[in-house]
Amino acid sequence: MLDTQFVPKDSENSIYEFWLKHDLFKANPDAKAPTYTIVFPPPNVTGVLHMGHALTCTLEDILIRRKRMQGFNTLWVPGTDHAGIATQMVVERNLMKEEKKSRHDLGREKFLEKVWEWKEKSQETIVSQMRKMGGSFDWSRLAFTLDENISLAVKQCFLQLYNEGLIYRDMAIIQWCPRCHTALSDLEVKCKEIPGKFWHIKYRLKGTPEKFLVVATTRPETLLGDTAVAVHPEDERYAEFHGKEVMVPLIGRAIPVILDSYVDPQFGTGALKITPGHDPNDYVVGKRHGLPIINLMDENAVLNSEAGAFAGLDRVKARAKVLEELQKQNLLIKEEDHTHSVGHCDRCVTVVEPKVSQQWFVKAEELAKDALRAVENKEIRIVPEEWEKTYFEWMRNIRPWCISRQLWWGHRIPVWYCQKCQTAHVGLEAPKYCSKCSHTELKQDEDVLDTWFSSGLWPISTLGWPQDSKDLKAFYPTSVLETGFDILFFWVARMIMLGMKMTGKIPFHTVYLHPMVRDEQGQKMSKTKGNVVDPLEISDRLGTDALRFFLSWNAFHGRDMRVSEEGVENCKFFVNKIWNASRFVLMHFSDVTESKSDLSNEVNQWIWSRLNHIKGEVNRSLEQYRFFEAAQAIYHFIWSEYCDWFIEFIKSKEELESRKASKDSTAVEVLEEAIRLLHPFMPFVTEKLWQEMPIRDRKLVSVCIAKYPETDPSRSYPQTEERVARVIRLIEQIRTTRGVHQLSPAKEISLSVSSLASEGLVKELIPFKELIKKMAKLSSIEFEQKEYPKQTHLSVVMRDLRFFISKAELGDLTQELERKKKELQEKTEALRRADEKLRNERFMNSAPQAVKEGVLKQKTELKREVEALQQYLEDLS
RNA sequence: GGGUGCUUAGCUCAGUUGGUUAGAGCGCCUCGCUUACACCGAGGAGGUCGCAGGUUCGACCCCUGCAGCACCCACCA
Numbered sequence: 045m046l047d048t049q050f051v052p053k054d055s056e057n058s059i060y061e062f063w064l065k066h067d068l069f070k071a072n073p074d075a076k077a078p079t080y081t082i083v084f085p086p087p088n089v090t091g092v093l094h095m096g097h098a099l100t101c102t103l104e105d106i107l108i109r110r111k112r113m114q115g116f117n118t119l120w121v122p123g124t125d126h127a128g129i130a131t132q133m134v135v136e137r138n139l140m141k142e143e144k145k146s147r148h149d150l151g152r153e154k155f156l157e158k159v160w161e162w163k164e165k166s167q168e169t170i171v172s173q174m175r176k177m178g179g180s181f182d183w184s185r186l187a188f189t190l191d192e193n194i195s196l197a198v199k200q201c202f203l204q205l206y207n208e209g210l211i212y213r214d215m216a217i218i219q220w221c222p223r224c225h226t227a228l229s230d231l232e233v234k235c236k237e238i239p240g241k242f243w244h245i246k247y248r249l250k251g252t253p254e255k256f257l258v259v260a261t262t263r264p265e266t267l268l269g270d271t272a273v274a275v276h277p278e279d280e281r282y283a284e285f286h287g288k289e290v291m292v293p294l295i296g297r298a299i300p301v302i303l304d305s306y307v308d309p310q311f312g313t314g315a316l317k318i319t320p321g322h323d324p325n326d327y328v329v330g331k332r333h334g335l336p337i338i339n340l341m342d343e344n345a346v347l348n349s350e351a352g353a354f355a356g357l358d359r360v361k362a363r364a365k366v367l368e369e370l371q372k373q374n375l376l377i378k379e380e381d382h383t384h385s386v387g388h389c390d391r392c393v394t395v396v397e398p399k400v401s402q403q404w405f406v407k408a409e410e411l412a413k414d415a416l417r418a419v420e421n422k423e424i425r426i427v428p429e430e431w432e433k434t435y436f437e438w439m440r441n442i443r444p445w446c447i448s449r450q451l452w453w454g455h456r457i458p459v460w461y462c463q464k465c466q467t468a469h470v471g472l473e474a475p476k477y478c479s480k481c482s483h484t485e486l487k488q489d490e491d492v493l494d495t496w497f498s499s500g501l502w503p504i505s506t507l508g509w510p511q512d513s514k515d516l517k518a519f520y521p522t523s524v525l526e527t528g529f530d531i532l533f534f535w536v537a538r539m540i541m542l543g544m545k546m547t548g549k550i551p552f553h554t555v556y557l558h559p560m561v562r563d564e565q566g567q568k569m570s571k572t573k574g575n576v577v578d579p580l581e582i583s584d585r586l587g588t589d590a591l592r593f594f595l596s597w598n599a600f601h602g603r604d605m606r607v608s609e610e611g612v613e614n615c616k617f618f619v620n621k622i623w624n625a626s627r628f629v630l631m632h633f634s635d636v637t638e639s640k641s642d643l644s645n646e647v648n649q650w651i652w653s654r655l656n657h658i659k660g661e662v663n664r665s666l667e668q669y670r671f672f673e674a675a676q677a678i679y680h681f682i683w684s685e686y687c688d689w690f691i692e693f694i695k696s697k698e699e700l701e702s703r704k705a706s707k708d709s710t711a712v713e714v715l716e717e718a719i720r721l722l723h724p725f726m727p728f729v730t731e732k733l734w735q736e737m738p739i740r741d742r743k744l745v746s747v748c749i750a751k752y753p754e755t756d757p758s759r760s761y762p763q764t765e766e767r768v769a770r771v772i773r774l775i776e777q778i779r780t781t782r783g784v785h786q787l788s789p790a791k792e793i794s795l796s797v798s799s800l801a802s803e804g805l806v807k808e809l810i811p812f813k814e815l816i817k818k819m820a821k822l823s824s825i826e827f828e829q830k831e832y833p834k835q836t837h838l839s840v841v842m843r844d845l846r847f848f849i850s851k852a853e854l855g856d857l858t859q860e861l862e863r864k865k866k867e868l869q870e871k872t873e874a875l876r877r878a879d880e881k882l883r884n885e886r887f888m889n890s891a892p893q894a895v896k897e898g899v900l901k902q903k904t905e906l907k908r909e910v911e912a913l914q915q916y917l918e919d920l921s
Numbered sequence: 922g923g924g925u926g927c928u929u930a931g932c933u934c935a936g937u938u939g940g941u942u943a944g945a946g947c948g949c950c951u952c953g954c955u956u957a958c959a960c961c962g963a964g965g966a967g968g969u970c971g972c973a974g975g976u977u978c979g980a981c982c983c984c985u986g987c988a989g990c991a992c993c994c995a996c997c998a
Contacts, residue, residue, distance in 0.1 A: 068936095262998065274998095308998085312998070318998095323998075324996050384998085437923090437925085597933085598933080602927080610947080614947065614960090616960070620958065621958065621961085623956040624958035624960090625957065627958080628957035631957070672934085680945080709936070764939095779964065780964060780965085782964085788952085788953090870942075876943050878941075881940095887940095890941065892940075894941095902941050906942080
């Protein structure tokens with residue numbers, strides 16, 4: 045006997061332990077069954093899981109559990125990401141808070157020890173949370189991006205790309221974060237519109253100080269690093285400056301006026317100061333003209349000795365000081381408001397500084413070619429499809445990927461420099477001596493790799509690459525990559541590029557991009573806003589099953605997904621509903637242990653047939669990653685069909701007794717199948733209930749490995765479905781009539797039903813007589829083709845049936861009158877339109893037969909209804 | 922500046938290649954503690970599908986324009 049309620053908190057842990065005990069989630073590379081593989085997007089070891097992770101866990105677990113039940117050899121690889129910059133930041137912040145020390149105070153080695161400690165704790169937390177969500181991961185394959193074998197993959201990949209010339213080291217202008225002290229890739233820089241100023245500054249002509257040109261800039265502090273002023277070659281205004289030199293204000297350095305068509309004469313003053321050291325565009329122009337590069341700032345964006353009197357000031361102070369000086373020297377002409385977009389560090393939101401430095405790059409342009417083609421020719425399918433365009437757009441305009449980071453936490457770049465001749469050696473191990481000069485002193489590159497470089501290898505590295513492992517053979521390419529669209533470029537694109545380059549094969553067949561999690565108002569969740577809904581707290585209180593069902597119910601193909609506690613609560617009600625339906629069934633049929641469904645019984649036929657539809661729909665929807673559709677289909681079946689109608693149908697004393705006596709198994713079997721159908725969505729409660737089912741595959745230890753329901757043509761009864769649908773409609777109509785006439789639910793009435801179409805229709809209802817009586821609360825019901833006088837009876841019409849109720853039994857009719865008038869209006873209009881269509885020659889010529897027949901049928905029905913309604917209204921008044 | 926989406930019931934969203942009277946959940950209103958469930962049951966109200974044109978026998982769906990919203994990418998100083 046089941047408890048009166050399912051208490052998730054008391055059951056979930058032990059159910060999960062039960063699964064682990066029976067080792068149900070472990071994949072076997074030697075198994076014969078076809079494989080189905082997902083690698084879980086490894087969460088950063090920066091802290092705890094949020095709602096986005098919960099969504100990922102839920103959706104992937106649904107896919108995996110269904111495939112497992114379908115008999116696939118499923119593998120779901122769990123893991124975590126070292127998340128270089130993010131984790132380093134968190135640990136640094138902690139260190140500062142707790143010990144008032146910077147990482148430099150500790151030194152590289154000691155600091156890394158601290159980070160490892162942090163990682164252990166964080167990973168432990170994350171793993172326990174993934175379990176709490178019910179995730180059926182193969183824990184024997186738990187991976188971390190800095191594991192030895194994963195690091196080997198990273199080095200191997202670096203080496204291979206280097207040998208092919210696809211990785212190179214270059215002096216280039218990159219985005220530098222003065223707070224994180226590292227280079228960033230373009231993707232890690234987010235542009236933001238910032239209201240700023242446009243300052244117009246005098247640059248005097250060398251030797252003729254009364255002549256000058258005016259340069260407009262948003263960054264006056266960088267003028268200290270100017271090495272030219274550029275004007276458009278055809279800009280007449282500056283013709284007299286061609287070939288001359290002007291003086292940099294404040295420091296009196298002469299720089300040439302150069303001609304470059306990059307300059308837009310319409311913009312600003314048409315004269316552009318060129319600062320190759322601190323502006324990506326200027327860098328390009330500077331290179332074109334062979335201009336010197338002046339690096340004005342140190343790693344903190346504090347001005348260095350190149351800045352002369354301004355040395356020691358940071359960017360912001362330097363700007364103020366420079367402006368002040370310009371003002372004093374009467375070189376500042378005007379100041380206007382100007383909004384422009386400024387790059388910010390994705391992690392710490394500091395304004396980044398373009399900086400010329402030695403960095404490592406990947407020729408992404410080369411790798412993108414195959415990665416682009418794979419999606420173009422649908423070898424890799426992106427769902428929803430509209431994201432393909434975004435992917436194409438980015439891939440076609442991809443630029444070199446800066447992969448070196450001046451951090452401590454991460455994969456050290458596998459390059460060693462000879463301390464004598466500076467020759468670089470790239471390899472998996474430190475070389476013993478220099479291959480060029482045989483010197484034995486070599487030093488490894490200080491930098492580490494971009495986190496996404498190792499993430500990009502995740503599908504292959506977790507499966508054992510570069511070894512020719514069993515896992516790689518069995519499970520690669522993986523089946524589907526499921527994640528949020530926000531990391532399409534960061535992660536997905538790079539996995540495709542690196543996976544294809546390293547193995548020659550695509551890393552996965554399908555990319556499913558789920559929506560972003562928002563709060564109730566559609567706002568991004570963030571700690572600072574305080575609108576974060578914590579999945580663990582919710583699952584603690586309302587149950588993991590409810591949370592998971594809510595998440596799948598809301599996984600639309602849109603871009604946002606709103607999470608509210610109320611929504612989860614409603615799903616909890618659904619959990620309760622199934623629980624109680626099961627209680628009812630077990631209360632009456634717990635001794636029904638043999639499959640013996642009376643298939644001559646129309647109610648049985650009907651519920652089997654309905655179940656059959658739902659099975660098809662759920663499977664179809666899940667194949668297309670339409671989680672919301674699948675969830676809704678099951679919800680509707682269990683609640684509105686199985687509970688509201690089937691159970692109510694069999695609930696009458698006689699029916700129940702007769703079913704118990706004959707040990708009819710329908711109620712149990714349909715429920716058991718519905719439970720299996722629901723299991724991927726709500727693993728915990730379904731496991732618990734499945735174990736209680738008197739009929740189930742007893743050879744199996746868990747519903748996790750029970751067969752996932754598939755449609756079964758032998759259980760399809762379309763005609764019965766139609767008949768029962770008519771019965772349901774009749775009951776509903778009687779109830780409505782009772783309702784609008786304000787009859788007490790306790791009051792029994794009598795009525796007579798006749799057909800508006802063929803007489804057979806009414807005969808078909810006779811077997812349901814008792815059932816209708818019970819459910820519509822009737823004292824008696826007659827089925828006969830008989831008219832009653834309108835003085836004494838009211839006739840109610842519904843499509844193909846009508847019934848008569850004695851007026852004496854009805855109460856106030858005024859409300860009903862209004863309602864029916866409106867209905868008559870609507871139906872008359874619909875009839876008119878149907879009629880118009882049928883008269884329309886062109887419609888009759890071009891519409892498909894089925895549509896024409898439909899309209900004709902509709903017209904007949906409407907006509908009957910309109911006539912009957914008119915009569916009904918007459919009767920009423 | 923370039924790109925991608927979105928606009929359907931009070932709210933969140935479905936609506937498959939244009940074809941019968943546009944759906945769901947929640948919320949709301951009325952009634953009911955009927956022995957699985959009040960975390961429930963029965964019934965009801967509620968939409969000129971953002972606006973304006975066009976194509977078509979027929980448009981929520983296709984085309985054009987407009988308005989509003991969101992997101993992504995971006996070196997106009």
